[in-house]
Amino acid sequence: MNFLLSYLIIAEIYALAAMSTNLLIGVTGIFSIAQGAIFGIGAYIVAIATLNDALPFPLAMLLAMVLCSLVNVAMALPSLRISGDYFVVTSLGMQFVLTAAFTNLTGITGGASGLPGVPPPVLFGIELDDSQSFIPLATLALVAGMICYWLVMRGPFGRLINAIREDELAVSAAGKNVLMAKVGVAALSGVYVGVAGGLYATFISFIDPSSCDIAASFLLLTMFVVGGARTLAGCLIGPALLMALPQILAVMPIPSAAAGPLRQIIYGALLIAFMLFRPQGIAGQKL
Amino acid sequence: MNAPLPSTEASASAAPRGGYLGVVGVSKQFGGLQALNDCSFKVTHRQITCLVGPNGAGKTTVFNVITGFLRPETGSVTFRGQLLTGMPSRRIVDLGICRSFQNLRLFTELTVLDNVTVYLPSRTDENPFRPVLRPWRSIVEQRRRNEAGRAMLAEVGLADRANDFVRNLSYGEQKLLCIGRLLASGAELLLLDEPASGLSAEALDSMLALVLQLKEKGKTFLVVEHNTGIVRRLADQVVFLHQGHVLAEGDPEAIIADPALADIYFGGAL
Numbered sequence: 001m002n003f004l005l006s007y008l009i010i011a012e013i014y015a016l017a018a019m020s021t022n023l024l025i026g027v028t029g030i031f032s033i034a035q036g037a038i039f040g041i042g043a044y045i046v047a048i049a050t051l052n053d054a055l056p057f058p059l060a061m062l063l064a065m066v067l068c069s070l071v072n073v074a075m076a077l078p079s080l081r082i083s084g085d086y087f088v089v090t091s092l093g094m095q096f097v098l099t100a101a102f103t104n105l106t107g108i109t110g111g112a113s114g115l116p117g118v119p120p121p122v123l124f125g126i127e128l129d130d131s132q133s134f135i136p137l138a139t140l141a142l143v144a145g146m147i148c149y150w151l152v153m154r155g156p157f158g159r160l161i162n163a164i165r166e167d168e169l170a171v172s173a174a175g176k177n178v179l180m181a182k183v184g185v186a187a188l189s190g191v192y193v194g195v196a197g198g199l200y201a202t203f204i205s206f207i208d209p210s211s212c213d214i215a216a217s218f219l220l221l222t223m224f225v226v227g228g229a230r231t232l233a234g235c236l237i238g239p240a241l242l243m244a245l246p247q248i249l250a251v252m253p254i255p256s257a258a259a260g261p262l263r264q265i266i267y268g269a270l271l272i273a274f275m276l277f278r279p280q281g282i283a284g285q286k287l
Numbered sequence: 288m289n290a291p292l293p294s295t296e297a298s299a300s301a302a303p304r305g306g307y308l309g310v311v312g313v314s315k316q317f318g319g320l321q322a323l324n325d326c327s328f329k330v331t332h333r334q335i336t337c338l339v340g341p342n343g344a345g346k347t348t349v350f351n352v353i354t355g356f357l358r359p360e361t362g363s364v365t366f367r368g369q370l371l372t373g374m375p376s377r378r379i380v381d382l383g384i385c386r387s388f389q390n391l392r393l394f395t396e397l398t399v400l401d402n403v404t405v406y407l408p409s410r411t412d413e414n415p416f417r418p419v420l421r422p423w424r425s426i427v428e429q430r431r432r433n434e435a436g437r438a439m440l441a442e443v444g445l446a447d448r449a450n451d452f453v454r455n456l457s458y459g460e461q462k463l464l465c466i467g468r469l470l471a472s473g474a475e476l477l478l479l480d481e482p483a484s485g486l487s488a489e490a491l492d493s494m495l496a497l498v499l500q501l502k503e504k505g506k507t508f509l510v511v512e513h514n515t516g517i518v519r520r521l522a523d524q525v526v527f528l529h530q531g532h533v534l535a536e537g538d539p540e541a542i543i544a545d546p547a548l549a550d551i552y553f554g555g556a557l
Contacts (some may be wrong), residue, residue, distance in 0.1 A: 148418075148419045151418040151419055151422050151425065151426075152415060152418045152419065154418070154425075154426065154429060155412075155417070155418035155425040155426065155428070155429050156404070156409055156411065156412035156418075156425070156428060156429055156432060157412055157413070157414060157415050157417065157418055158418070159397075159401050159404055159405050159412070159429075160405055160412050160413065162394070162396075162397055162401070163394045163397060163401070163402075163405040166393075166394035166395065166396055166397060167392045167393070167394055169388075169392060170388065170392035170393070170394065171405065172376060172377070173354065173356075173376070173380070173385065173386055173388070173392075174380065174385070174405060174406040174468070174472055175376070175377040175379075175380025175381055175385070175408065175472060176377065176405075176412070176413065177377060177413055180413045181413045181415075184413060184414060184415035184416075185415060187415060187416075188415040188416065285396075286396060
């Protein structure tokens with residue numbers, strides 16, 4: 001029971017991150033591979049703030065949302081002026097810089113050994129310290145995230161960023177501020193992945209650089225590709241499938257030392273296979 | 288807030304006489320290429336001005352300069368007495384100038400309706416948090432924009448294709464949709480880059496009929512066009528551009544009949 005619940009919670013958390021990736025890459029066409037690092041910023045902020053009793057959980061989450069949003073915008077502002085392909089490289093650089101920061105700012109982040117003992121969320125005086133009590137929070141966050149995603153996509157902003165993916169020049173010929181819209185997407189996407197990071201740290205009660213390094217970014221990317229671009233169903237399916245994989249490997253008769261590398265191999269193979277044979281993912285639209 | 292529905296009955300009195308759109312002494316260089324060289328001409332209110340000239344004459348560069356996509360080294364562009372040079376391109380659209388592209392640049396994976404609604408003016412559609420913070424207003428606004436978009440589609444004869452994807456439209460329909468988009472922007476001066484190229488005879492007729500009809504409703508056009516037959520049917524004024532410089536400006540028949548210009552235009556083939 002607990003096993004299934006914790007799987008569901010992790011899948012829900014990553015579904016929020018998948019919506020973030022989808023907004024950036026799937027809808028707007030901003031190909032970022034720094035999503036893992038922004039996820040990490042959210043996780044570290046909530047971990048540090050609650051570990052030191054500096055902030056109650058809701059405020060720590062709010063701070064994570066705001067800061068992740070700002071970091072995403074700060075990264076976006078100088079580099080969104082350059083065209084698509086170059087942004088991949090910029091975001092890769094950002095990912096490495098932030099991983100290095102997480103690993104080496106030992107006084108703040110605990111360095112490579114991470115920050116253990118992140119306290120569970122406390123809401124209305126209730127401590128959500130196990131899967132049964134945590135899942136309502138994760139589910140609530142996911143549902144709220146889905147409603148917001150749906151509202152954004154239905155409204156004028158959603159149409160605008162879809163159009164930007166299709167043809168940026170034609171959007172600016174319409175008198176729209178393409179750069180502002182892209183910065184807006186970066187901000188919104190930062191909020192989503194910040195929430196995901198914060199929830200992750202408090203649920204696992206631990207955060208270290210390996211949860212938010214380049215492999216984490218690729219994991220988020222694989223979820224997005226497997227689930228499919230732009231659709232809400234894709235945002236749910238990708239994380240649900242990929243998060244099931246470690247659980248399946250855990251019960252398979254393979255040495256635990258081999259499980260990690262095997263997982264990476266399977267993720268990589270999935271990424272290649274989907275790009276080759278089903279680029280729209282399981283439930284998505286054409287990339 | 289309230290996206291003004293483009294009023295096609297533009298106020299004719301607002302245009303200063305003879306100076307609706309004025310391009311004066313514009314030069315633009317790309318590396319060693321002089322794309323525009325002291326280029327000057329006028330566009331008259333509620334008329335169709337055709338920009339003709341051989342390939343590479345700088346016609347599209349003129350569009351890019353007028354719409355603020357390119358900044359000229361010298362010279363100026365004025366619209367209704369206002370200086371456009373140096374203005375960001377979105378301000379120029381706000382003032383009422385919108386351009387189409389030779390290669391259409393439609394949003395092919397979006398619906399016909401969405402292609403039009405994106406072009407509707409708005410001060411709120413760049414804000415990602417508005418749909419979340421004011422969901423109801425955002426939904427109502429989108430509904431209103433869809434209605435406005437449908438009205439534009441009806442005007443160009445694509446009302447029944449609103450929910451189709453653009454990639455499923457014929458080329459002629461796609462070109463009509465380009466005009467629909469420009470109408471949605473609310474602009475009164477429409478810059479068309481080869482609106483007739485590649486069209487079948489039938490599609491061409493409906494395109495030209497649409498442009499003439501929109502002129503009757505008060506729109507002004509600056510049109511890049513190669514085909515002298517189409518220029519005859521469309522143009523009130525012709526501007527002949529050669530190597531970035533205006534060689535002649537005025538009555539279409541006179542310019543088409545000028546043997547010296549024909550010689551340049553057809554490269555001495557005639």
